[in-house]
Amino acid sequence: MIQCAxxxxxxxxxxxxxxxxxxxxxxxxxxxxPPAGFWRRALAVGLDYLFIMVFLSVTDVTSRIIxxxxxxxxxxxxxxxxxxxxxxxxxxxxxxxxxWGQTMGKMVVGARAVALDGGPLSRRRAVLRALGWALSVLTxxxxxxxxxxxxxxxxxxxxxxxxxxxxx
Numbered sequence: 410m411i412q413c414a415x416x417x418x419x420x421x422x423x424x425x426x427x428x429x430x431x432x433x434x435x436x437x438x439x440x441x442x443p444p445a446g447f448w449r450r451a452l453a454v455g456l457d458y459l460f461i462m463v464f465l466s467v468t469d470v471t472s473r474i475i476x477x478x479x480x481x482x483x484x485x486x487x488x489x490x491x492x493x494x495x496x497x498x499x500x501x502x503x504x505x506x507x508x509w510g511q512t513m514g515k516m517v518v519g520a521r522a523v524a525l526d527g528g529p530l531s532r533r534r535a536v537l538r539a540l541g542w543a544l545s546v547l548t549x550x551x552x553x554x555x556x557x558x559x560x561x562x563x564x565x566x567x568x569x570x571x572x573x574x575x576x577x
Contacts, residue, residue: 441527442575444562445520450574451553456514461498468493499539507535511577519577522567534570541566 445453469490472480480486505512510521510529522530522538530538545552545565552565556574563573 445574447557453514453518457512503535537570538566541569
């Protein structure tokens with residue numbers, strides 16, 4: 410009879426998952442990035458405003474080159490232009506926050522909007538953020554001033570949407 414040498418050796422200990430004898434890594438505390446301050450956010454809004462105005466101006470000039478004076482003389486073109494002038498800034502902020510968490514102004518100043526848990530913004534949160542921003546404008550800027558007064562630097566748009574703006 411032939412026996413294997415391994416059969417006589419004592420078995421090696423097997424540690425299952427959840428076994429108290431298994432070595433577990435030490436938990437590491439993950440801290441959230443600091444909030445973007447009032448002036449950083451104000452600069453981002455100013456840069457976004459500049460971008461939107463440049464885009465609308467280029468679009469206006471381009472439409473005048475393509476369609477001539479019809480853009481000024483006809484009510485249809487004027488109504489379409491007014492609708493576009495109001496819709497573009499809203500679409501810009503909603504899409505950029507939803508897709509990247511940052512508008513171009515926030516990209517330049519190093520800030521981004523995230524959900525309170527630190528995750529990316531959903532489309533719903535991006536829309537709520539735009540509505541909160543509109544409320545801030547309608548209250549003559551008081552909604553923006555909230556970010557300067559709060560310790561966590563969350564403005565009215567953040568409070569409405571359940572978001573925060575952090576430094577990147």
